[in-house]
Amino acid sequence: MIKITARVQVIYVNIMIWLIGRLLEAASKVDKLIQNEISALPDAFTFSMSILPNGPDFIVQKQADGTFYCSRKNDTIKAELIISFKHVKHAFLILSFQESTARSFANDRMLLDGEVDLGMIVVRCLDRMECLVLPKFIAVRAVKRYPSIPLSKKLTLAVKIYMQVLAGLFRRSHV
Amino acid sequence: MSNNFYEFFCPVKIIAGLAALEHAPYELSIRGGSRALVITDSGIKAAGLLEHILTVFEKSQVEIATIYDQVPPDSCFSVITEITDIYRRHQCDSIIAIGGGSVIDTSKGVNILVSEGGDDLLAYSGHGHLKRPLKPLFVVPTTAGTGSEVTSIAVISDTEKGRKVAFGSHVLFPDVAILDPRMTQTLPPHITAMTAMDALTHACEAAIGLAKNPISDAYAHGAIKKISQNLMVVMEKPRNLDGRMELAQAAAMAGIAFSNSMVGVVHALGHSVGAVCHLPHGMCMSIFLPHVLEYNLETCRQEIAELLLPLAGAERYAAVPEHHRAENAIRVIRDMQDELFQHCQLPRNLQETGKVQQEQFETIAKATLNDGSVVFNAKEVDFDDAMTLLEKAWC
Numbered sequence: 070m071i072k073i074t075a076r077v078q079v080i081y082v083n084i085m086i087w088l089i090g091r092l093l094e095a096a097s098k099v100d101k102l103i104q105n106e107i108s109a110l111p112d113a114f115t116f117s118m119s120i121l122p123n124g125p126d127f128i129v130q131k132q133a134d135g136t137f138y139c140s141r142k143n144d145t146i147k148a149e150l151i152i153s154f155k156h157v158k159h160a161f162l163i164l165s166f167q168e169s170t171a172r173s174f175a176n177d178r179m180l181l182d183g184e185v186d187l188g189m190i191v192v193r194c195l196d197r198m199e200c201l202v203l204p205k206f207i208a209v210r211a212v213k214r215y216p217s218i219p220l221s222k223k224l225t226l227a228v229k230i231y232m233q234v235l236a237g238l239f240r241r242s243h244v
Numbered sequence: 245m246s247n248n249f250y251e252f253f254c255p256v257k258i259i260a261g262l263a264a265l266e267h268a269p270y271e272l273s274i275r276g277g278s279r280a281l282v283i284t285d286s287g288i289k290a291a292g293l294l295e296h297i298l299t300v301f302e303k304s305q306v307e308i309a310t311i312y313d314q315v316p317p318d319s320c321f322s323v324i325t326e327i328t329d330i331y332r333r334h335q336c337d338s339i340i341a342i343g344g345g346s347v348i349d350t351s352k353g354v355n356i357l358v359s360e361g362g363d364d365l366l367a368y369s370g371h372g373h374l375k376r377p378l379k380p381l382f383v384v385p386t387t388a389g390t391g392s393e394v395t396s397i398a399v400i401s402d403t404e405k406g407r408k409v410a411f412g413s414h415v416l417f418p419d420v421a422i423l424d425p426r427m428t429q430t431l432p433p434h435i436t437a438m439t440a441m442d443a444l445t446h447a448c449e450a451a452i453g454l455a456k457n458p459i460s461d462a463y464a465h466g467a468i469k470k471i472s473q474n475l476m477v478v479m480e481k482p483r484n485l486d487g488r489m490e491l492a493q494a495a496a497m498a499g500i501a502f503s504n505s506m507v508g509v510v511h512a513l514g515h516s517v518g519a520v521c522h523l524p525h526g527m528c529m530s531i532f533l534p535h536v537l538e539y540n541l542e543t544c545r546q547e548i549a550e551l552l553l554p555l556a557g558a559e560r561y562a563a564v565p566e567h568h569r570a571e572n573a574i575r576v577i578r579d580m581q582d583e584l585f586q587h588c589q590l591p592r593n594l595q596e597t598g599k600v601q602q603e604q605f606e607t608i609a610k611a612t613l614n615d616g617s618v619v620f621n622a623k624e625v626d627f628d629d630a631m632t633l634l635e636k637a638w639c
Contacts, residue, residue, distance in 0.1 A: 175454035186614035214624035
């Protein structure tokens with residue numbers, strides 16, 4: 070039973086890691102607040118998120134147009150900022166919204182390697198994206214404060230973000 | 245079971261009390277030290293505090309190979325390279341840091357290079373890049389505030405790029421911290437006040453932040469009690485050795501607390517104001533502490549209420565109704581601010597510092613949001629919140 074649970078957690082974490090990178094990329098194309106945050110990052114800034122010791126992982130790079138582009142980690146791009154979960158179980162707690170990002174840092178579940186001020190910007194982008202794409206009753210578990218955002222605006226942005234993810238999948242399949 | 249979880253670690257041996265310094269030669273020798281490099285600053289030398297050390301090591305099993313006494317107020321890479329060269333030329337095998345935060349962090353930086361080899365300190369920046377034990381490092385704090393003597397972190401200025409670089413590793417903890425009241429006895433009143441308020445802030449933020457835990461709470465509350473009972477005693481009688489000893493212990497206890505529980509928005513604001521307006525860190529802590537506690541009332545009223553016991557004692561704690569204890573705790577800190585202003589004109593607000601302009605608030609608020617301490621504050625802080633806190637702290 071325990072083995073099955075652990076396996077389910079690994080599968081869930083793999084899916085969520087894949088999805089979060091692409092949702093962040095999509096949100097960076099449609100949300101002005103995230104775009105504003107990205108504008109403070111250095112040109113071609115890269116960050117990665119991974120589960121120790123062997124993944125899954127993704128890497129996100131700031132593009133010339135001020136949006137993010139997400140891909141799997143590879144040897145050609147070295148991330149300037151690395152957010153790592155110490156164990157897949159820890160990643161599961163956060164990615165299943167049982168623990169917020171801030172609580173996770175406070176509980177030493179995650180390691181942040183790189184310049185902290187850039188890490189704070191990335192964390193705000195992730196928080197904002199989660200508030201846009203998740204129903205409020207789930208998002209409030211992921212962030213310290215759920216922002217004041219009209220439902221119609223949230224739904225519009227969420228639909229655009231999910232459409233962008235689909236469009237991104239289509240683009241990647243034709244590269 | 246809930247997902248409650250914490251980690252706690254502090255491997256530093258603390259040697260505390262009158263004549264604690266006299267234990268240093270033996271403690272160094274059993275850690276393999278025979279030729280120590282003393283790192284300090286010109287103020288410590290001018291105050292005659294080095295004499296204590298030199299006397300202690302006379303005819304001991306450990307030799308003071310050489311002394312570097314020019315550490316600047318803000319530790320930087322070039323100074324670390326210079327001291328590393330001195331360490332190697334004199335074939336030293338251990339380090340004794342005597343001073344405040346800058347001297348201690350500089351010594352940690354030197355210890356990285358002399359232990360790992362090479363001259364590229366930046367290669368070891370960030371978290372967890374040091375894995376081997378370093379050379380023996382003894383720390384003798386001469387202020388009672390930073391708590392660096394018991395932390396695994398060093399912050400060094402990269403003056404070329406105009407930024408601060410952090411180093412964090414479990415091997416960066418000093419081996420021994422020596423708390424000897426003779427070393428803080430001559431500290432001027434305004435520095436005593438600022439550093440004590442820094443320690444008080446470490447303890448308060450550790451006790452209310454997201455990463456608080458039962459063990460760090462014990463250290464934090466103990467530190468608060470010692471500070472509230474002894475700070476004014478020392479302000480009245482600066483040469484009171486017992487009071488100095490209590491403050492030195494309080495700073496170390498607060499250091500142990502916050503290095504395990506982290507700090508919050510008081511530090512985020514303080515770092516930003518310090519960087520933009522060049523105000524001393526302890527002064528910023530003193531100014532922002534009551535405002536940030538008020539800000540956090542909504543999220544952690546219970547934790548703030550519990551601060552009243554160590555701040556004001558059992559009698560007042562018992563006399564105050566439970567629902568008023570949090571506000572009372574903040575009141576006690578404001579009273580401390582007023583008393584310190586009477587003693588040494590320690591500013592109670594940003595306007596009184598004479599170094600902050602309201603036009604700088606936006607820059608400060610933006611920098612505050614990018615400070616890592618914000619993550620550990622129980623209540624979220626956005627740009628508008630930071631601006632409101634700055635306005636409240638103005639006058």
